[in-house]
Amino acid sequence: MHLKLVGLTKRFGTLCAVDDATLEIRPGEVLALLGENGAGKSTLMKMLYGVHLPDAGRIEIDSKAHAITSPRHAMALGIGMVFQQFSLVPALTVRENLVLVQPAAPWWIGMRASRLAAIDAHLKTIAPGVDPDACVGQLPVGQMQLVELAKVLLRDARCVVFDEPSAVLTPSEAERLWGLIRNLTARGLAVVLISHKLADVRACADRVAVMRAGRVVAQADAQDAGDAQIVEWMVGRAPPAVRAPHAPAANAAVRLELRGVSAGVARGVDLIVRAGEVLGIAGMSGSGQTELAEAIAGALPLAAGEVILDGHRLRAPRLAPEPTPQLGYIAPEPLRNAVAPELTLALNLALKRINTLPFMPSRAELALRAVPLIARFGVRPAEPQALAGHLSGGNLQKLVAARELADAPAAVVACYPTMGLDVSATAQVYDALFGLARSGSAVLWISEDLDDLLRHAHRIAVMFEGRVIALFDAAQATPAELGARMAGQVAA
Numbered sequence: 001m002h003l004k005l006v007g008l009t010k011r012f013g014t015l016c017a018v019d020d021a022t023l024e025i026r027p028g029e030v031l032a033l034l035g036e037n038g039a040g041k042s043t044l045m046k047m048l049y050g051v052h053l054p055d056a057g058r059i060e061i062d063s064k065a066h067a068i069t070s071p072r073h074a075m076a077l078g079i080g081m082v083f084q085q086f087s088l089v090p091a092l093t094v095r096e097n098l099v100l101v102q103p104a105a106p107w108w109i110g111m112r113a114s115r116l117a118a119i120d121a122h123l124k125t126i127a128p129g130v131d132p133d134a135c136v137g138q139l140p141v142g143q144m145q146l147v148e149l150a151k152v153l154l155r156d157a158r159c160v161v162f163d164e165p166s167a168v169l170t171p172s173e174a175e176r177l178w179g180l181i182r183n184l185t186a187r188g189l190a191v192v193l194i195s196h197k198l199a200d201v202r203a204c205a206d207r208v209a210v211m212r213a214g215r216v217v218a219q220a221d222a223q224d225a226g227d228a229q230i231v232e233w234m235v236g237r238a239p240p241a242v243r244a245p246h247a248p249a250a251n252a253a254v255r256l257e258l259r260g261v262s263a264g265v266a267r268g269v270d271l272i273v274r275a276g277e278v279l280g281i282a283g284m285s286g287s288g289q290t291e292l293a294e295a296i297a298g299a300l301p302l303a304a305g306e307v308i309l310d311g312h313r314l315r316a317p318r319l320a321p322e323p324t325p326q327l328g329y330i331a332p333e334p335l336r337n338a339v340a341p342e343l344t345l346a347l348n349l350a351l352k353r354i355n356t357l358p359f360m361p362s363r364a365e366l367a368l369r370a371v372p373l374i375a376r377f378g379v380r381p382a383e384p385q386a387l388a389g390h391l392s393g394g395n396l397q398k399l400v401a402a403r404e405l406a407d408a409p410a411a412v413v414a415c416y417p418t419m420g421l422d423v424s425a426t427a428q429v430y431d432a433l434f435g436l437a438r439s440g441s442a443v444l445w446i447s448e449d450l451d452d453l454l455r456h457a458h459r460i461a462v463m464f465e466g467r468v469i470a471l472f473d474a475a476q477a478t479p480a481e482l483g484a485r486m487a488g489q490v491a492a
């Protein structure tokens, strides 16, 4: 399938999200679509997938113009999209989710033994490790992504768009995904990969296209575009430097303490984080790290153990979770877990203080507080009255960081805090996070990026199957050692 997007334009009110964008997507090729947060990448691809109708321009498939009016229409034309917010039904099994792909077939046809066997065989080619009888809601994110891809391919997609697929994948999970993507292009499919990670470009892109402020500003063969050149196209300047946190004193006070915490997959986790310390947590997706974070934040009940903050017992089984403004929490998947999309940016930024807000908070006062936070974290549009649900994925992430890292919390639990952020925004969020450590907060930081963990954390705990199986001094650890522990290998 050979696609041409010609002069596509999309406006939301006065904002021109995509401005006269022209782009070619060729069969057998991976096109990496890059650009700053809010540059218009998702909006452009959502026009191809029929989510948004263009205000101007046209989409040509094999030289024939098509007005794509809905995702169902796009799928019928052979275009599939793998979103970060998966479209799977969490309460159903993997197989049942795949059965749902044939909306036109009556369910009893979908449930025939031969049909189910074909679905299992299809799943096996894409995700051999995924159990068709597993409940989708219980799967780690890396596996959910594979099921989502299996679903798209079951519809005979000939062009697949991936929206930041590697955002929370560990290096080995990302490698497996790159392999799958290369297999798709070897079969002649066209692939678009929206990403902020230059590693994705190097691993599997044939061409790159860069968007800035709604326009496609550069297109090149991947091998002709160096990393510095790509960053220059994306942001037009070097990203700000990240100041490392100082090493905490050996006798610094313990601020956050986990004693035998079990919650969800996490089992019997004992950890301490001292004032000024950045404790990283590494692990394959689904190793219990996000449940641990949710348990500390009070979003998931503890099955056992306790969480202590500055000597005060914060969480324990059967202890009602109390609001904890002294704890910053950057939740995984901000759209699902951390923002109210139908409220304004100003209100979202005030949610942490909801208990102390007056019954009718003054709009002007909320805006007064929101403006410096929006500016500091570069949230776009920089408009306190804009609705959070209208922000791009990266800008939502910045909004959550702005709220949770404000007001000098005693401790911060940050799950993938730079997920979906461009290079500049990543540096800004890291600087704010490590700045808190410099001024005495305890930072517990869950990340999939081993290089970043090794560069910035003081110690790194590795989780495997719910348990902390190794604790490294970051200065002494190597990516290979971390990778081996993440895969469950015991120390030699």
Ligand SMILES: Nc1ncnc2c1ncn2[C@@H]1O[C@H](COP(=O)(O)OP(=O)(O)OP(=O)(O)O)[C@@H](O)[C@H]1O
Residues within 6 Å of the ligand: 012, 015, 017, 035, 036, 037, 038, 039, 040, 041, 042, 043, 044, 380, 381, 389, 390, 391, 392, 393, 394, 395, 420
């Ligand atoms: N439904 C909407 N209503 C209003 N504005 C929107 C809507 N969807 C997107 N926008 C705006 O359009 C612009 C482009 O957003 P888009 O999601 O395409 O960016 P992006 O390049 O994919 O960013 P990111 O890397 O952060 O995901 C942003 O300014 C965003 O706030």
